[in-house]
Amino acid sequence: MNGALRDTARRWRAAGRPAVVVEVARTAGSVPRETGTRMLVAADAVCGSIGGGHLELQAIAQARTLLAAPVPAPRDQHIALGPGLGQCCGGALDLRYGLLADDDPAAWPLPLPRFELQLYGAGHVGRAIVRLLADLPCRVGWIDEREEEFPPGPLPPHIERICVEPVQAEVAQAPPGACFLVLTHSHALDLALAQAILARGDFAWFGLIGSRSKRARFEARLRERGCAPELLARMTCPIGLPGITGKEPEVIALAVVAQLLLQVPAR
DSSP states (O other): OOHHHHHHHHHHHHTTOOOEEEEEEEEESSOSSOTTOEEEEOSSOEEEOSSOHHHHHHHHHHHHHHHHSSSOOOEEEEEEHHHHHOOTTOOEEEEEEEEGGGOOGGGSOOOOOSOEEEEEOOSHHHHHHHHHHTTSSOEEEEEESOGGGSOSSOOOTTEEEEEOSSGGGGGGGSOTTOEEEEOOSOHHHHHHHHHHHHHHOOOSEEEEOSOHHHHHHHHHHHHHTTOOHHHHTTEEOSOSOTTOOOOSHHHHHHHHHHHHHHHSOOO
């Protein structure tokens, strides 16, 4: 469940818009979405998804039937996806239908973050990556020493803008098992950050923007500074899934976020 769904639910509820919250209350076997997934259904609009396909079409129809009832009442529905809907998932789930007016979106549990990331650099690639992370369940510290480089306007609550100097001091603030992504405007700063991150050694993933020649130069300098070969081997540089070509910030961002998701399993 992303922040956009929660925000929409708050707006609809504050405006008194009649709607039903469809929640995946229980699952067994192979199903399209996990327990706790929600979808909003109004008479003329749908926000969110419980998995698409025939399952979702049926749930939308059930929700609108409930809305049209003289006295709408919450209800549960058990669905076996294979025999009941002809879907190939083969599992089963329970859907819970409740009125948005009786449900406070602020009380909906937040999903566990897939990862915690320190993202260094507010340039074009950093901004493109943050746009992709805006709707993912994660925690991000977005760090740059240049306040003017951050885009104006609010960020999603799970992304924190951090303007600090010296930037590399922020490395110590990350929890064990955090991910690090370094793409600043300065090779000297990139090197200082790489040294601080590798010195910790407890990261889940560390990506550094740059070419193979940049990696070779950094490895030589970091070895001179006492960095162990096994730690250097854990530094990902160049970054991005192999085979995704293009130097546009948006293409680089897609390749990097996909690589990060592949390297850090969901909790």
